[in-house]
Amino acid sequence: MSEQNYNPYKNAQAQFDKVAEMLDLEAGTRELLRQPMQEAHFTIPVKMDDGSTKVFNAYRIKHNDSRGPAKGGIRFHPNETVDTVRALSMWMTWKCAVVDIPLGGGKGGVICDPRTLSKGEQERLCRGYVRRIHAQLGPNLDVAAPDVMTNSQHMLWMLDEYETIAGGRYPGMITGKPVGMGGSLGRTEATGYGVIYCLQECLNKLNMDIKNTTVSMQGFGNVAEYAARMYIELGGKLVAISRTDRTTGTTCTIKRESGCDVDELKQLKTADGGIDREKAKELGYEILPGDAWISQDVDILIPAALENQITPEVLPMISSKVKVICEAANGPTTPDCDDLIRERNIFLIPDFLCNAGGVTCSYFEQVQCNTNYFWDKDEVLSKLEHNMKNAFQSVYELAQEENLSMRDAAYVIAIKRVVNAVELRGWV
Numbered sequence: 001m002s003e004q005n006y007n008p009y010k011n012a013q014a015q016f017d018k019v020a021e022m023l024d025l026e027a028g029t030r031e032l033l034r035q036p037m038q039e040a041h042f043t044i045p046v047k048m049d050d051g052s053t054k055v056f057n058a059y060r061i062k063h064n065d066s067r068g069p070a071k072g073g074i075r076f077h078p079n080e081t082v083d084t085v086r087a088l089s090m091w092m093t094w095k096c097a098v099v100d101i102p103l104g105g106g107k108g109g110v111i112c113d114p115r116t117l118s119k120g121e122q123e124r125l126c127r128g129y130v131r132r133i134h135a136q137l138g139p140n141l142d143v144a145a146p147d148v149m150t151n152s153q154h155m156l157w158m159l160d161e162y163e164t165i166a167g168g169r170y171p172g173m174i175t176g177k178p179v180g181m182g183g184s185l186g187r188t189e190a191t192g193y194g195v196i197y198c199l200q201e202c203l204n205k206l207n208m209d210i211k212n213t214t215v216s217m218q219g220f221g222n223v224a225e226y227a228a229r230m231y232i233e234l235g236g237k238l239v240a241i242s243r244t245d246r247t248t249g250t251t252c253t254i255k256r257e258s259g260c261d262v263d264e265l266k267q268l269k270t271a272d273g274g275i276d277r278e279k280a281k282e283l284g285y286e287i288l289p290g291d292a293w294i295s296q297d298v299d300i301l302i303p304a305a306l307e308n309q310i311t312p313e314v315l316p317m318i319s320s321k322v323k324v325i326c327e328a329a330n331g332p333t334t335p336d337c338d339d340l341i342r343e344r345n346i347f348l349i350p351d352f353l354c355n356a357g358g359v360t361c362s363y364f365e366q367v368q369c370n371t372n373y374f375w376d377k378d379e380v381l382s383k384l385e386h387n388m389k390n391a392f393q394s395v396y397e398l399a400q401e402e403n404l405s406m407r408d409a410a411y412v413i414a415i416k417r418v419v420n421a422v423e424l425r426g427w428v
Helices: 008-023 027-033 082-098 119-136 152-166 187-205 222-233 262-268 277-282 290-295 335-343 357-371 377-402 406-424
Strands: 038-047 053-064 070-077 104-111 142-146 214-218 237-244 251-255 286-289 300-303 324-326 347-349
Touching: 008 027, 008 082, 008 335, 008 406, 027 406, 038 082, 038 119, 053 070, 053 082, 053 119, 053 142, 070 082, 070 152, 070 357, 082 104, 082 357, 082 406, 104 119, 104 142, 119 152, 142 152, 142 357, 187 222, 187 324, 187 347, 187 357, 187 377, 214 222, 214 290, 222 237, 222 262, 237 290, 251 277, 251 290, 262 277, 277 286, 286 290, 335 347, 347 406, 357 377, 377 406
Parallel strands: 070 104, 070 142, 214 237, 214 300, 300 324, 324 347
Antiparallel strands: 038 053, 053 104, 237 251, 251 286
């Protein structure tokens, strides 16, 4: 595979370039939208518990805010790269546009491993992040959120630091906060549920009853957990999942033909994200190699972990029984694999549509915070289902009318909406 296929930013640009050519976008518009409009690269000095000072490298990147304030999470990860953040900020622009919420795209990251930091060190890191770029953040500028290895507590520390500096209460400047402190009910479930709302619509189009389907899944973090819960509640059978131990890097797949139980799977998770293999065996699970999740004889594959997992080299491993791929992760399929998947008549629900439930609910949280009026959980999830299914329907109809892949159709809708915004603003 080429270097491009391993670089998420080059992948994001390649996906955009393909649709820009289809739409015959003017050169200046292409140049504006194929790169971020603003990048902040900075360092955060943190006083450690032992009295030493450690310096962390960090980013906040805004791709485009023509449709509204930039929106995107902040990741803490030891292998974070600027190109990953750039790609994710671009995908956030298209994600907000395809589900038609009035936000743009942004993303942040800190190169660190929070598992090696004490609670106090994590708090000082969060507050340091905000101190360095507080002027660029805010409910009307750039709204952050939790992402990989960050959580609601991190968000609340960041909010508190921002409000201390700004001298007021601005709960809409960040989302993913604890419920009762400006957080929205339903936010925990939102991304995973959104995946299944899209899957339900897809199966309806394919005349498949969800009760007669099977799934194999990569990953079992928050998104995968709630996707699995809803899928099983609707009558589907989860056959296999894979997990990676973050400390050792080893991955394994566990499988049970009779179906996996979500509560059991949670019990099997180790502190480092792996699987307690001995306990899994006791519960009747079969232990398989890490990449075995993708070769299972199931109807649906849900990659919900890492980017670049489905490639031309990997594609032959996918069973002929597979009819649907739900991209719950960001960028799990390399661009050079899309046409090959379509040739196999596999229905692919693209990532920035499939996993947009999270940002949609974050938007709901922002609205609730800015109005100081909060909704009950049923109202949140009802609005989420409505938005996700409407977005899927719009993409599906365009794909059918123009004989496009679902990814290309989603990009066409999203990019047209952003192009319209930058043109109306007079930026191009």
